[in-house]
Amino acid sequence: MTKPAPAAKKADSMSATWSPTSLADAEAAVLRVYGQSGAIRRLSSERDETFLFTRADGTEFILKIANPAEDPAALEFQDGALLHLARAAPSVPVPRLVLTTDGAPSHTLSTADGPRIMRLLTFLGGELQYRTPATEAQSRNVGRALAELGRGLEDYDGRPPAGKLMWDISHTLDLAAVVDHVAPERRAQAEAVLAEFERALPIISGLRRRQIIHNDFNPHNILLDPAAPTTVVGIIDFGDMVHAPLINDLAVALSYHLATENWAARVGAFLEGFLSARALEPAEVELLPLLTRSRLAMSIIIAEWRSARFPENRDYIMRNHATAWCGLQNISDLTPAGLKQLVPNLSEG
Secondary structure, three states: OOOOOOOOOOOOOOOOOOOOOOHHHHHHHHHHHHOOOEEEEEEOOOOEEEEEEEEOOOOEEEEEEEOOOOOHHHHHHHHHHHHHHHHHOOOOOOOOEEOOOOOOOOEEEEEOOEEEEEEEEEOOOOEEHHHOOOOHHHHHHHHHHHHHHHHHHOOOOOOOOOOOOOOOHHHHHHHHHOHHHOOHHHHHHHHHHHHHHHHOHHHHHOOOOEEEEOOOOOOOOEEEEOOEEEEEEEEOOOOOOEEEEHHHHHHHHHOOOOOOOOHHHHHHHHHHHHHOOOOOOHHHHHHHHHHHHHHHHHHHHHHHHHHHHOHHHHHHHOOOHHHHHHHHHHOOOOOHHHHHHHOOOOOOO
16 A cells, blocks of 8 residues: 555644734724624634624624634635525524625734634534434434535535645545554554555545535534434534545544444434435445545544644544544444445435
């Protein structure tokens, strides 16, 4: 197997530093740019500054101020997706961009650290999925929500900035360059997935349906109604979107349903929900077990590689490692035929 260099984003926005924006300056910026007054409260965020802005009338919004290393083209791409969804799929529950007083979707602030892009979005209330009880009914509704989101993005003609995203399943083989960082007791299985992916490349390359996909449909990015935690009320974080095979989005989502004893029932329910809104093609069904294993192997390889590079952040980097490894064990020998047993109508449509 060839070992190309691992993919990485051009701008290292994950490790960039900046001077924090004071709450007073953030409030003043919202008033100046959006013509709205209110109170600001800082929220935790990994790669930008995020605030809860409560307008004078009590309406809540999310204010984001990007770090100076963020690629403006990447934010423009994300903005385009949200604007497209507002027009093409208004029933899909995603944040809406609030336009500036000049009618623009964002505004560039001049700061001591350089230009920083500011955006104001509507606030989506709800409970993050990972904090709610996992049930088959929930998985079914979350699966349908993914299908509806994908249908909404189907005709979005925006394209991500040049370069590769490390978390894009299409570039799984790039991680062969760093698989040696995986502990010996896990390395053979990770390498086996890479080899399986390489053998399937001709089929993967021939997949017909490709579009912009969310690419990070995980329980930290899905909001549920607290009073009815099977009902999806929000989908957030469009920062990992890529143009890729449609089936990759489903593989990413399924990878987060596999670390429990009842994983087969949850996967079956998720797929039933997805199929209720969008059918799969036979080639996509055949590749789904492999692509899901690939995403889990990516999680393991990237976590162990990055924790070796940044030991001070090991706890955060490895936070999903154990569940990814458990999930990979559970579906290590899952075949397309086995998947069809879980959902008999998987390839109908």
